[in-house]
Amino acid sequence: MPTPGTPLVAALIPDCTKPEAHHAAYRSAKANDAIFVCIARHGSRWMVELDAMASSGPTIPDQAVAVLQSAAEALVVAGTVTQANIAPDYISMLAIENEQKAREIAAAFHAAMHGLRQLYIAVPVPRRRA
Template identity: 75%
Template sequence: MSTPGTPLPPSLVPDCTKPEAHHEAYKSAKTNDAIFVCVARQGKRWKVELDAFSCSGPTIPDEAVAVLRSVAETLVLTDVVTQANIAPDYISMWAIETEQRAREIAAAFHAAMQGLRLLYTVVPTQQH
């Protein structure tokens, strides 16, 4: 896992195909107060998973989640992924054709989640 606020390059996104690898990577993310990210083989295809519950910090606001959701929808529409779930603190996408493509997607979403969280920590809370 990376240090908090630092995105991972695709080559460092852990392969959590085995349950024990997933457990260790998640434990490492929690220890390092980092957003959890991994890829995992599912049959002949790959899955991407990101989980911000592994670290402290603000939930990503709805406006930012909309951006992530829009990108995920484009990946589905272009058949890069077959399904995607996007929530303020959790992202999963699956049936990605290659490990390399899954790593690229995981790294990009990891960078986006971290950047959006950091951006919103500097924005003053608006009182309604």
């Protein structure tokens, strides 16, 4: 069993295709102060969802969001996903061909969000003065 608040490996990413599974997984993430992550079937394709608001950690800074955005754009260009939405606290990617690829992407972005957040905590970026 993973330690609460640590990135999940692909095999442990919950399938939240059913609404009750989504609610249970989100409640579990909140209870464990963890970044929420899941996959879900949408028709014949899959989606990935991550939500850092489930945890009490700091917002991921703009510089880190740019890294996540770049990775998501590469997936769109490659045709691996058709749409990616990236914000400081939320990521979704749609129309992934199969469950295994969705799990792989979810695990990678989950680990990246954790790592970028931990890096920001350890080495805070000074705020620019207006």
